[in-house]
Amino acid sequence: MASQQFIPQHILDPKNAKQAKLSENHIEAIKNGSGFPAHASIRFPAANERVDWHCDGWVNFFMYPFKIGMKFPFSSLVRDFLAFVKVSPSQVMPQVWRVLRGLEVLSEKHSIPFSFEDLGFTYDLRSSGAGRFTLAVKDAREALILRADKANDRGWMSQFFFVQKDSLGSEGAFLEESLHKDRKTIPLSYGPDSEGRTAKILSITTAERTFGNLVVDNEGMSPTPDHSRSVGLRRSRRNIQNVPDDVQGSRAVCVDDSDHESETSRGGGENASAFVPLQMVFPGGQDSCSLPAKRSAQHAAVSSSNTRPMPSDYDLLNMVSRKKKIPSKLASGCSKTPQCPNTEMKSAPPRPVSAATNPDSGGKMNASFSRDFCCLKDALMMGSEMPQVLLSSSSVVFSDVSSAGLALASSAFAFQSVQASLVASERLVLLEKAVDELKRKEKSFQARADVDARTIQSLRGDNSTLTTQISTLKTRIKSLEAYGRKKKQEVTDAACFYAWKTRGELMTSFLAGETSSWTAEQDVATWLKLQDEMDPPIGEDGFDVGQSDNEAESRRS
Structure with missing residues (x-):
C-alpha cells in the first residue's frame, strides 16, 4: 500500500x-x-x-x-x-x-x-x-x-x-x-x-x-468528543447572540451543578433568592456551556437585589414577538424558533428534570429543554411531552418556598407554556379554516340537492301528465275503431239499398213497356239518378251517412 x-x-x-x-x-x-x-x-x-x-x-x-x-x-x-x-x-x-x-x-x-x-x-x-x-x-x-x-x-x-x-x-x-x-x-x-x-x-x-x-445532520455517525464539544460551543454562542437581552436570563434556565454552591449553602448569607451562574443545557449528551461571566454576574446581581421581577409569560411573548417580528395573529406555518433564526428543529422534545435541592436552601434546580423548544413544527410537543418542574422539598406544598424560588421554578417551563399556547393557537386557526371550508362545501352540496329535488319533482309531474294523455289517446283510439266499424256497416247497407232500388225502378220500367232491354248502362244511369233525387239512408243510431259533402262527392267518383 x-x-x-x-x-x-x-x-x-x-x-x-x-x-x-x-x-x-x-x-x-x-x-x-x-x-x-x-x-x-x-x-x-x-x-x-x-x-x-x-x-x-x-x-x-x-x-x-x-x-x-x-x-x-x-x-x-x-x-x-x-x-x-x-x-x-x-x-x-x-x-x-x-x-x-x-x-x-x-x-x-x-x-x-x-x-x-x-x-x-x-x-x-x-x-x-x-x-x-x-x-x-x-x-x-x-x-x-x-x-x-x-x-x-x-x-x-x-x-x-x-x-x-x-x-x-x-x-x-x-x-x-x-x-x-x-x-x-x-x-x-x-x-x-x-x-x-x-x-x-x-x-x-x-x-x-x-x-x-x-433527516438530522450527524445521524448515523459517531462524532468524536472534540467534534461534539465544538458543536455545543458553536450552538451555545449562536443562541446567546440571538436571544434578546430581556429574555436571556429567562430562556437559559439554569442550573444544576453539584460542583457549585451558593453563599447560603456555605453559610455565607441568608439570601435565598440569589441565582447561580447560568448554564445552557443541550439534549443528546452534549457538553454544557456556561454563559458569559458578564451576563451571569448581571443576572445574579439583579436577582439578588430583587430589583427586577421575573417576566411573566405574557411579557416574554411580547418581548419575543417585538424582537423577532412574530405576527400577532400567529400566522400559520411559523416554524422558526424566535431565538434561533433560520434554524429548524432538529432535537428531541425537552425532558422533565426534577430538582436536586431546594432553591430556598441555596441549592440549584435542574431544568433542561431544547434550544429550539419554541418551534411550532410539531403540535405533539405540547401536552404529554411538556416538562414538569418538581421542587425537592415537595411537589405539592409550596408554603416554605420564597417567591424568588417559585419564579425560578416557573421560568423553567414558562417558555413551554408559551410554546403550547402558540401551537394551540396555530392549530385552532387551521381548524377554524377547515370548519369554514366544510361548511361552505355543505352549503354547496345542499344547494345542489335542492336543485336535484326540484328537477325530480318536475319530472314526476311531467310523467303523470304524459301518462294521462296516453290513457286518453288509447280511449279515443278504441272509440274511433268502433266508429269505423259502424260506418263501414252503414255504407254496406246503403249500397244494398241503392242497388235494390235501382233494380226496382228498372223492373217497373220494363214491365210498363217503357224499356225493351235491360243493360248495365241503364243500371248505372238509374243508380245515379236515384242517388241525386233521394235522401241517403239513416243508420240505426240516427247518424246520416251522407251528411258530408266530401263523402257524397267521393261516392260519385
Whole structure:
C-alpha cells in the first residue's frame, strides 16, 4: 500500500478542491458509524492531496452522505444509482445525497417500493461545475424532496477520505474509482409503474417531504468528543447572540451543578433568592456551556437585589414577538424558533428534570429543554411531552418556598407554556379554516340537492301528465275503431239499398213497356239518378251517412 501513489487528475475547479480537514478521530468515527467492514482499508489524505486525486484500486468518498444517515453498502436505490451513472461518489453533490436519503426514509416509513427506476420519472443527472453532478427536476415535474438544495452543509468539501475498493469485497463492486470530467448530462429513464409510485410520494404532505424534517445532520455517525464539544460551543454562542437581552436570563434556565454552591449553602448569607451562574443545557449528551461571566454576574446581581421581577409569560411573548417580528395573529406555518433564526428543529422534545435541592436552601434546580423548544413544527410537543418542574422539598406544598424560588421554578417551563399556547393557537386557526371550508362545501352540496329535488319533482309531474294523455289517446283510439266499424256497416247497407232500388225502378220500367232491354248502362244511369233525387239512408243510431259533402262527392267518383 505504501508504494501506491495518488496522482492529481485536476478534474475539479481549484477553489472546490479543498485541503482535507479530518483527524484520526474522524476516521475512527467513519469506521464505527458509516457501515464499512472492520477490515476495510481507509486512508486519511495527506496535506497536499485533494479529493480529485486518483490511485488505482481506491475510491474517493465525502463524509457528507454518512453524516445524514447513509451506511455502506448503501440501499439498493443508491447502489443502482451509482452503478448506472458510473461516476465516483466524490463527484455527487450533497443535494443528490439529500434527495436519495429523503426517498429512503419516505419509502421505508410509508412502505412505498420506490427504486432507482422510479427516480428517472422526476429527475435527470446534470453537471454542476467541473466534475460535479446534481439532480435536476424535469420539466412539468414536481420535486419529491423539498428544500434539498437549501440545507446548511458548509465544510463538506474539506471532509473526504479514500477507501481501498478490494477491501470492501463484492459489496463494493459497483463503486467507480476514476473521476469523470467530460460528462455533462445523464438522462434517467423510468419504468411503467414509476408514475404511480411517484404519485404516492407526492401524496405525502409537503412538511413531511421537506428535507429538514426528514433527516438530522450527524445521524448515523459517531462524532468524536472534540467534534461534539465544538458543536455545543458553536450552538451555545449562536443562541446567546440571538436571544434578546430581556429574555436571556429567562430562556437559559439554569442550573444544576453539584460542583457549585451558593453563599447560603456555605453559610455565607441568608439570601435565598440569589441565582447561580447560568448554564445552557443541550439534549443528546452534549457538553454544557456556561454563559458569559458578564451576563451571569448581571443576572445574579439583579436577582439578588430583587430589583427586577421575573417576566411573566405574557411579557416574554411580547418581548419575543417585538424582537423577532412574530405576527400577532400567529400566522400559520411559523416554524422558526424566535431565538434561533433560520434554524429548524432538529432535537428531541425537552425532558422533565426534577430538582436536586431546594432553591430556598441555596441549592440549584435542574431544568433542561431544547434550544429550539419554541418551534411550532410539531403540535405533539405540547401536552404529554411538556416538562414538569418538581421542587425537592415537595411537589405539592409550596408554603416554605420564597417567591424568588417559585419564579425560578416557573421560568423553567414558562417558555413551554408559551410554546403550547402558540401551537394551540396555530392549530385552532387551521381548524377554524377547515370548519369554514366544510361548511361552505355543505352549503354547496345542499344547494345542489335542492336543485336535484326540484328537477325530480318536475319530472314526476311531467310523467303523470304524459301518462294521462296516453290513457286518453288509447280511449279515443278504441272509440274511433268502433266508429269505423259502424260506418263501414252503414255504407254496406246503403249500397244494398241503392242497388235494390235501382233494380226496382228498372223492373217497373220494363214491365210498363217503357224499356225493351235491360243493360248495365241503364243500371248505372238509374243508380245515379236515384242517388241525386233521394235522401241517403239513416243508420240505426240516427247518424246520416251522407251528411258530408266530401263523402257524397267521393261516392260519385
